[in-house]
Amino acid sequence: MATQIRPQPGILDIALYQGGQSQIEGQAEPLKLSSNENPFGPSPAAVAAMQGALTQAHRYPSTDHAALRAAIAEVYDLDADRIICGVGSDEIIHFLCQAYAGPGDEVLYTTHGFGMYRISALAAGATPVVAPERERMVDVDALLAMATDKTRLVFIANPANPTATLIPMADLARLAEGLPKVCLLILDGAYAEFTEGYDGGKSLVETRENVVMTRTFSKAYGLGGLRVGYGYAPKEIVDVLNRVRGPFNLSGIALAGAEAAVRDTDWVAECIRVNAEERARLTGGLRQLGIGCDDSHANFVLARFADEAEAVAVDAYLKAQGIIVRHPRSYGMPQCLRITVGRPEDNSRVLDALRSFKGAA
Numbered sequence: 001m002a003t004q005i006r007p008q009p010g011i012l013d014i015a016l017y018q019g020g021q022s023q024i025e026g027q028a029e030p031l032k033l034s035s036n037e038n039p040f041g042p043s044p045a046a047v048a049a050m051q052g053a054l055t056q057a058h059r060y061p062s063t064d065h066a067a068l069r070a071a072i073a074e075v076y077d078l079d080a081d082r083i084i085c086g087v088g089s090d091e092i093i094h095f096l097c098q099a100y101a102g103p104g105d106e107v108l109y110t111t112h113g114f115g116m117y118r119i120s121a122l123a124a125g126a127t128p129v130v131a132p133e134r135e136r137m138v139d140v141d142a143l144l145a146m147a148t149d150k151t152r153l154v155f156i157a158n159p160a161n162p163t164a165t166l167i168p169m170a171d172l173a174r175l176a177e178g179l180p181k182v183c184l185l186i187l188d189g190a191y192a193e194f195t196e197g198y199d200g201g202k203s204l205v206e207t208r209e210n211v212v213m214t215r216t217f218s219k220a221y222g223l224g225g226l227r228v229g230y231g232y233a234p235k236e237i238v239d240v241l242n243r244v245r246g247p248f249n250l251s252g253i254a255l256a257g258a259e260a261a262v263r264d265t266d267w268v269a270e271c272i273r274v275n276a277e278e279r280a281r282l283t284g285g286l287r288q289l290g291i292g293c294d295d296s297h298a299n300f301v302l303a304r305f306a307d308e309a310e311a312v313a314v315d316a317y318l319k320a321q322g323i324i325v326r327h328p329r330s331y332g333m334p335q336c337l338r339i340t341v342g343r344p345e346d347n348s349r350v351l352d353a354l355r356s357f358k359g360a361a
């Protein structure tokens with residue numbers, strides 16, 4: 001007898017998220033440049049704080065995350081009452097969809113938008129809608145043209161993943177201003193730290209009612225494995241999101257690690273400085289080899305090859321050298337490879353491998 005137990009509409013349309021590969025058969029210690037992780041790891045102060053928190057693992061953690069929110073507010077000059085912390089910024093994206101979009105509603109993002117926007121929209125029963133980009137850039141006019149009276153949420157990552165491109169603040173403001181009044185704009189700032197002089201959208205959150213910024217400890221702070229992110233939003237929206245948040249969503253260890261990480265401003269500043277230097281070297285090296293590459297505003301570069309076949313060949317060649325990068329097929333960019341900026345010696349290895357591939361080709 002066929003089962004009558006069925007999930008909610010939309011759930012079976014979800015394709016599982018594909019993370020960056022981390023292993024190569026027969027290679028004990030591959031160089032992993034596939035998930036935009038900080039190659040220097042977490043701040044030593046964060047590691048020490050997490051070790052200290054281990055002995056308190058029998059205690060339930062804080063439910064209001066007051067200490068972490070205060071630390072974030074202090075370091076980034078934010079209002080702690082407008083911060084909500086989640087299990088990665090993924091969870092904030094999830095809360096937003098759960099709270100603001102449902103069956104019959106549309107969730108809008110762009111062609112190469114982050115995979116979690118679609119997954120969370122479908123999980124909420126809403127309809128994902130994709131607007132085109134222009135030359136690998138978020139196109140504000142296309143988004144405005146596609147926003148309807150059904151659109152509830154618009155997600156854009158700035159800088160974007162996997163393209164690493166950035167749109168100017170004036171465009172973000174124009175988008176926020178032009179969207180229907182019932183629609184919330186989410187500025188995903190997973191890579192905001194890597195763009196000098198960009199506040200991730202903080203100023204828009206503080207001056208408007210319809211903008212939310214998400215941030216994460218997974219990238220610049222080197223804590224992807226810890227799972228901590230946050231949202232910055234008008235107070236009324238934070239109050240709504242807190243209703244769907246589990247009271248103990250973040251462990252005491254995660255709270256301690258993230259708080260120490262955000263307070264260790266020298267560590268993250270040094271990681272960002274080296275990233276900028278190495279990103280420029282990697283971009284220049286690719287271009288010298290005749291490989292297309294937009295200016296990156298993040299901690300990765302998107303290398304464009306002649307076609308999918310060449311990207312696949314380069315991917316295989318790098319793997320044979322023990323180097324794992326990301327083939328962003330699922331993002332509709334089969335002719336590209338996304339390469340996380342590593343330590344200086346890692347990036348030299350990548351460029352050497354590409355040079356020998358090109359020499360052999």
Ligand SMILES: *Cc1c(COP(=O)(O)O)cnc(C)c1O
Nearest residue numbers: 088089090114161190216218229
């Ligand atoms: C990595 C990434 C995130 C971060 O997800 P976490 O859940 O915070 O680890 C969010 N958005 C984009 C575009 C990303 O690339």
